[in-house]
Amino acid sequence: MTxxxxxxxxxxxLPLVAGAATLLIDERRLAAKAAVSIVSTLAxxxxxxxxxxxxxxxxxxxxxxxxxxxxxxxxxVADRLSAAMVLLGSTLGLACxxxxxxxxxxxxxxxxxxxxxxxxxxxxxxxxGDLFNLFVFFEVLLAASYGLALHGSGTLRVRAGLHxxxxxxxxxxLFLIGASLMYGATGTLNxxxxxxxxxxxxxxxxxxxxxxxxxxxxxxxxxxxxxPLCFWLPGAYASASAPAGALFAILTKVGVxxxxxxxxxxxxxxxxxxxxxxxxxxxxxxxxxxxFATLGVVASQNLARLASYSVLVSSGTLLAVITAQSAAVxxxxxYYLVASTLAGAALFLLIELADRGRAAGADVLxxxxxxxxxxxxxxxxxxxxxxxxxxxMALLGSSFVGCTLMLAxxxxxxxxxxxxxxxxxxxxxxxxxxxxxxxxxxLLVSGLAVIVGMGxxxxxxxxxxxxxxxxxxxxxxxxxxxxxxALCAAMTIEAAPVLRYLGDAAAxxxxxxxxxxxxxxxx
Amino acid sequence: xNEVVIAAAIGVLTSSGVWLxxxxxxxxxxxxxxxxxYAVNLFIFCMGRLRIGVAPIVAPGGAADPAAFxxxxxxxxxxxxxxxxxxxxxLLLVVLLAARGLTGTDHVDGQEPPA
Numbered sequence: 001m002t003x004x005x006x007x008x009x010x011x012x013x014l015p016l017v018a019g020a021a022t023l024l025i026d027e028r029r030l031a032a033k034a035a036v037s038i039v040s041t042l043a044x045x046x047x048x049x050x051x052x053x054x055x056x057x058x059x060x061x062x063x064x065x066x067x068x069x070x071x072x073x074x075x076x077v078a079d080r081l082s083a084a085m086v087l088l089g090s091t092l093g094l095a096c097x098x099x100x101x102x103x104x105x106x107x108x109x110x111x112x113x114x115x116x117x118x119x120x121x122x123x124x125x126x127x128x129g130d131l132f133n134l135f136v137f138f139e140v141l142l143a144a145s146y147g148l149a150l151h152g153s154g155t156l157r158v159r160a161g162l163h164x165x166x167x168x169x170x171x172x173x174l175f176l177i178g179a180s181l182m183y184g185a186t187g188t189l190n191x192x193x194x195x196x197x198x199x200x201x202x203x204x205x206x207x208x209x210x211x212x213x214x215x216x217x218x219x220x221x222x223x224x225x226x227x228p229l230c231f232w233l234p235g236a237y238a239s240a241s242a243p244a245g246a247l248f249a250i251l252t253k254v255g256v257x258x259x260x261x262x263x264x265x266x267x268x269x270x271x272x273x274x275x276x277x278x279x280x281x282x283x284x285x286x287x288x289x290x291x292f293a294t295l296g297v298v299a300s301q302n303l304a305r306l307a308s309y310s311v312l313v314s315s316g317t318l319l320a321v322i323t324a325q326s327a328a329v330x331x332x333x334x335y336y337l338v339a340s341t342l343a344g345a346a347l348f349l350l351i352e353l354a355d356r357g358r359a360a361g362a363d364v365l366x367x368x369x370x371x372x373x374x375x376x377x378x379x380x381x382x383x384x385x386x387x388x389x390x391x392x393m394a395l396l397g398s399s400f401v402g403c404t405l406m407l408a409x410x411x412x413x414x415x416x417x418x419x420x421x422x423x424x425x426x427x428x429x430x431x432x433x434x435x436x437x438x439x440x441x442x443l444l445v446s447g448l449a450v451i452v453g454m455g456x457x458x459x460x461x462x463x464x465x466x467x468x469x470x471x472x473x474x475x476x477x478x479x480x481x482x483x484x485x486a487l488c489a490a491m492t493i494e495a496a497p498v499l500r501y502l503g504d505a506a507a508x509x510x511x512x513x514x515x516x517x518x519x520x521x522x523x
Numbered sequence: 524x525n526e527v528v529i530a531a532a533i534g535v536l537t538s539s540g541v542w543l544x545x546x547x548x549x550x551x552x553x554x555x556x557x558x559x560x561y562a563v564n565l566f567i568f569c570m571g572r573l574r575i576g577v578a579p580i581v582a583p584g585g586a587a588d589p590a591a592f593x594x595x596x597x598x599x600x601x602x603x604x605x606x607x608x609x610x611x612x613x614l615l616l617v618v619l620l621a622a623r624g625l626t627g628t629d630h631v632d633g634q635e636p637p638a
Contacts, residue, residue: 132600139607146614155625159633162549162622165615166631169556170544172611176563176604180597184570189596 004054008063008078010047011086011123014040015093019116027109034101037112041094044119048087055083056501060508060518062129070129070519071190077129077519080505081334085126085257088338089250091487092345093119095480096243099349102477104243107152111243114151118144118247125254129519131179131189134258138175138223142168145251148244149236156239164236171222171229178216185209192519195265195512210277213266217259217278224255225315226282227289234296237308242352245304246345252315253341260322260330265512268325279323283435287442289316294446297453303351303461306453307344310407313446314340320439321422328428331506332421335499339414339491343406346484350403353481354396354461356471390470395478397462402485404458408450409443414491419443421499525573529565536562547636549619549629556615560608564601571597 018040022033055061060079064070078086097115105111121141128134146168149161183189185208186197201209222229233252237245259282267277293316296309314336321333402413409419423443426436491498508514536558543555571594579595581587619629626633 132603136603136607139611143611143614146611146618150618150621153621155633158618158622158625162618162631162633165611165618166544166552166556169611169615170559172607173556173559173563177566180563180567180570180600183597183600184572 004058005061005063007047007051007054008061008076008127009065011044011051011090012076012120012127014044014047015116015120015123018044019113019120022112022116023110030105033112034105037097037116038094038101040116041090041097041119044090045087045094048083048090051078052080052083052087052501054078055080056504060515062519071188071193074133075129075190075192075519076127077192077515078127079508079515079518080501081257081261081509082126084334084338084502084505085253086123088253088341089119089122089126092247092250092341092484095345095349095484096247098483099246099477099480100243102474104152104241107241108150110147111151114144114147115243115247117141118148120144122250122254126257129191131182131191131194133189135172135175135179139172141251141254142172145244145248148247149240151244152241157241160235160239163232167222167232171219174215174222175219178212178214178219181208181212181215185212190519191262191265192516195516196520198266206274210274213262213277216262217281220255220258220262221282221285221319222255223251224259224319225252225289225312226285226319227292227316230289230292230312233312234305234308237311237348238302238304242349245307245348249311249341249344249348252311253318253337256315256318256322256337259319260509263323264509265515268510268512276323276325279325282323283320286316286318286320286322287435287438289313289319290442290446292316294442294449297446297449300453300457303355303457304348306457307347307351309453310347310450311344313407313450314344317422317443317446320442321426324426324429325510326425326429327503327506327510328425329422330509331499331503332418332425334502334505335414335491335495336418336422338498338502339406339418339488342484342488342491343403343415346399346481346488347403347407349477349481349484350396350399353471353473353477354400356473392470392473393462396471396473397458399478399481399485400454400458400462402488404451404454406485406488407454408447410447410451412492414488414495417492417495419447525575529569529573533562533565533569536565547630547632549622549631552631553612553615553619557608557612560604560612564604564608567597567601567604569597571595 018036021036025033025036055078060077063076065074065076093115100111118141121137121144124137125134125141128137146161146165149164150157179189182194185205186194186201188194188197198209225233237248240248267274290313293309293312297306297313300306300309318333318337321329405413406415409415423440426439429436540555540559540562543551543558546552574593577591577593579593579598581592622633623629628635
């Protein structure tokens with residue numbers, strides 16, 4: 001183990017220390033808290049960038065915690081995929097913290113500490129190479145997310161938060177059952193060692209491994225929001241405060257990441273003992289999720305619910321394609337994952353700004369008015385001159401258009417590149433399987449639904465209500481939204497290097513032998 | 524015999540837990556989750572195989588025969604799971620109380636179903 005390998009620990013330790021430090025600072029000294037918090041998150045992003053560069057230059061880095069050799073100790077593994085995900089999570093964390101500086105850090109106690117612990121859990125879950133350690137980091141991120149879901153309090157949040165907590169506690173118990181069953185069947189918890197030993201399990205005990213994997217799968221897919229395990233998600237995400245909702249956009253992706261990693265390690269390939277175990281369930285579950293979320297997008301009355309359903313659309317899309325056993329599909333899916341997470345988070349932040357100062361239930365009233373064609377406001381003469389749209393609204397509106405383009409997958413932004421790459425990769429296999437055609441239809445229909453849903457909401461919000469007070473938006477709140485959208489634009493312009501990196505990541509995932517050797521071989 | 528007893532214990536705890544988890548009152552849900560976590564803890568413990576009268580700790584000095592010792596790993600896992608379960612249950616109880624205070628009912632949906 002070299003000094004460079006220690007960099008793998010930094011994304012876990014840094015938020016832990018920063019979170020603990022902000023806990024120690026008095027609640028009234030918000031400026032000090034904010035300073036500590038922003039500086040450490042900037043450092044975290046820098047560390048994540050360094051990690052991506054390191055891994056891209058010199059391959060997978062493994063850190064054996066306490067210098068215990070794998071598979072006995074806990075190994076932290078950074079390959080191209082986990083490094084990229086860490087960078088994505090840290091970037092979102094930075095955007096949400098900056099956004100929270102304006103208002104949300106004052107709405108409830110310990111906002112900064114909760115965000116840092118959430119980041120610690122996310123980074124830990126992404127970097128760990130051990131099944132039980134994964135459970136521990138899941139609990140860390142969930143515990144912090146329970147706090148963030150309730151941040152700002154209020155009846156609506158507590159009610160939705162209660163469902164969120166109970167569902168996730170039950171899923172965590174399933175995780176424990178699956179992990180211990182896996183240990184009972186194979187005698188190891190290290191993911192790389194598990195991949196080796198699962199192949200050697202005698203045929204009579206295969207059902208043990210398979211049921212363990214299935215139980216684990218249910219736990220992960222609950223986190224990823226696969227239908228029918230996702231009914232808790234729209235309520236919890238829509239009622240959470242804006243920065244929390246934006247951060248939660250990465251949580252479903254962590255679920256998808258874990259499914260991708262473990263499934264590819266244990267059951268991918270055609271030579272293994274149970275090849276492709278569960279892939280039908282994941283694929284069709286993902287498709288069902290897209291269908292369910294598409295209906296949800298069209299049916300949503302308010303923007304926050306619409307954003308939650310769009311998170312479900314992206315998670316369904318990912319689940320439907322990750323078991324396709326093709327590196328090209330996986331690399332397109334990873335590009336889609338990054339693009340949709342950035343856009344989803346930007347949308348959550350934007351919605352709160354746009355809805356500010358708006359009476360609750362205004363959306364329902366607008367729909368009712370449409371349904372009864374009761375255009376109550378008679379046109380007066382002044383309307384002929386047109387309504388002057390204030391600068392704030394113009395800025396919010398154009399960001400909203402950006403988010404719509406990203407989520408619906410329209411050119412010229414990264415959403416289009418992602419969907420195009422995905423469809424292209426899916427249709428390259430010959431003969432084209434029926435599931436790929438179904439996926440093509442679902443992907444295009446869900447894109448259309450997102451345009452319809454967001455277009456309707458946008459028209460009503462930005463154009464059709466000139467008498468609504470212009471929301472007071474501070475520059476510091478607009479900067480994170482612009483930053484996230486600028487990243488989307490950068491991903492479009494620099495699509496080639498990003499796709500090259502993610503292509504290498506996918507190739508690494510589809511050759512699990514390298515991962516296993518990197519973790520298990522003594523350095 | 525041991526196996527039957529412990530399997531029955533886990534089964535009874537799990538079934539009671541699941542039943543309570545599906546009840547409409549928040550307190551029943553909290554107790555249901557606690558029972559389920561006891562069942563899961565016992566289950567993890569069993570995954571290290573049931574051994575009677577053997578220690579999980581090897582005496583210092585010299586290599587030991589693994590067959591004469593219990594598997595220490597599930598015991599460590601159970602300890603972690605208990606601690607985490609404790610913390611999350613405490614957090615759940617706080618949220619239950621908050622929900623009771625804010626909605627005025629202990630129904631999980633925050634409102635009484637129409638009679």
